[in-house]
Amino acid sequence: MLGRVNHVAIAVPDLTAATAAYRDMLGATVSAPQALPQHGVTVVFVELPNTKIELLEPLGAGSPIAAFLGKNPSGGMHHICYEVTDILAARDHLVQRGARVLGNGEPKIGAHGKPVLFLHPKDFFGTLVELEQV
Amino acid sequence: MLGRVNHVAIAVPDLTAATAAYRDMLGATVSAPQALPQHGVTVVFVELPNTKIELLEPLGAGSPIAAFLGKNPSGGMHHICYEVTDILAARDHLVQRGARVLGNGEPKIGAHGKPVLFLHPKDFFGTLVELEQV
16 A cells, blocks of 8 residues: 655754755755745755655744644654555555544645645554655 | 665564554555664564665664653654765765764664664754665
């Protein structure tokens, strides 16, 4: 069911400084920052040969990463996103086996304009899992 | 400098249960568990089309993931490993720019039999970064 790792998301308190660290210290190719107010984050993409890292900074009130940064003020790995070909079939398979889908259980349109779901980290050993239909 | 994401490592308190969740709930291809006593972990590889996830359970006294699981008893994303072609050149580039290498600063042979280094998570916004020469 799981396809590619679409991205690993890292929440950071200072996107400018984090972008500089990935670009200048680690020598990675980074995008310009993109504000996604409807998702409550500003994102910089770190492009790697086989996947990407998304550096996320809170944007606006009620950002979905604000609580995480409250607990982890320095930042940290926030979630991992796997690609699936049929998100409703994936959801039904997971729910039948006891996994909990966050929110109302229906896919939403994610930051890449594609349907996404998030799975409860307690069902995956502390890791917040995003599924994205590609 | 950064190449492919070699793996994302997830520390878990119960490798059997975590393996079952990735295999049965997420429908991923998982390896048999491999005990790596010299690295203080037992590992299961979750094979994905573009990279892999490593599920790590502590093995023996002084496991390098024991403290992490002490703070995160349910488990969680522990580190991300990037490939580099020349680990000594990468280290020197990083150190010149102020990054701190864990341990004595010299590469060690990692769990895949290749030279690795770990970078201080405080220099990378809460993310423990491993570099592996491939």
